Amino acid sequence: MYQMMLSDLDETLLIGQHVPVFNQEAIHEAKKHGLRFVIATGRSHRMIGDILKEIGTYDMPGEYSICFNGGLVIENKDFKILHFQGLDYKLLRKCFDYGCKENLCMLVFTLDCCYIYNPDEFEVNRKIEQKTPMKVIYDHEIEFLKNESIAKILLVKRDMNYLKELRDEMYQDIGDQVELTFSSERYLECNAIGINKGVGLKWLADYLNIDINDTIAIGDNYNDVSMIKEAGLGACVSCAHDDIKEISDYVCEKNFDEGAVKEVIETFVLKGA
Structure with a gap:
């Protein structure tokens, strides 16, 4: 049973x-x-x-x-x-840098808040609909997250082939340190390894x-x-x-x-x- x-x-x-x-x-x-x-x-x-x-x-x-x-x-x-089990800040920084390089919308989750970088209107509205505690950030400053409990970061693109190529590139660099997977046909999710x-x-x-x-x-x-x-x-x-x-x-x-x-x-x- x-x-x-x-x-x-x-x-x-x-x-x-x-x-x-x-x-x-x-x-x-x-x-x-x-x-x-x-x-x-x-x-x-x-x-x-x-x-x-x-x-x-x-x-x-x-x-x-x-x-x-x-x-x-x-x-x-x-x-x-x-x-x-959260994501180490140094690894967040590496994932974040990939998103910056590709000019992607990024969602950084801590235990208490979702920080939306390079905001996509759809993602902002979706988080409002989901009643998510969030802050929209228009620069690339993440130093303030150093001492936060970071859960994960999402890199956003409505192109799965693109995300799979980006995943492969990231895997060559940090695949032994970060768990990389996909969801909702638009998210490359980055968690702590083994999560x-x-x-x-x-x-x-x-x-x-x-x-x-x-x-x-x-x-x-x-x-x-x-x-x-x-x-x-x-x-x-x-x-x-x-x-x-x-x-x-x-x-x-x-x-x-x-x-x-x-x-x-x-x-x-x-x-x-």
Whole structure:
């Protein structure tokens, strides 16, 4: 019997910024059967309050979330930090310099704020919509972040081929020091080395004494691959890239906006319960 399910947010659990009712209902029913439902996201814990309210785990003891692609694990009650592994300032500087050289919009996340450099109007508006604590910065000054708890940096470009080439270039330089992955078809995400959602899943499973074989993970993009592989059952939505489908144990018939999360819950948690 599966005891814990992790779900990505964008293009997996959410439609826009909300959990659709059909997913909410499936989650609530699964919880009645003892399933822990955990969001596993690249977002900050400061950006998920409304989502947790919709799935019924906001400010609840014994409920958990994985943020910053596995860099942060919290208990939802008072957003209690259980585990955090951030990005060293010197490595932030190296990633930031690549973004400056390419004149990219960049999002630097600390535990408390998102700093948007070379701002893209869409990204600024999206962070407003997500109710993200943020500051827009029009120069390239990051020295003030030296003593901050830095979670990650995103380099933004709506061209995946371009981002893959940039990833390859960065990998040659700092690939042994920084975890590089993609999300939402426009982000090159830079976390501390060894940080990914699969590591977050394993950390939380160990913390809760849950056998990894009794876990489910569902996602859609490359920053979800590690947890799809790590979970006892790894699933992806129907619109996932073909190479993500190939490593998944289960490929949903439905897309995220049609109820892929609900499909997995009904098929593997509620069926026969």
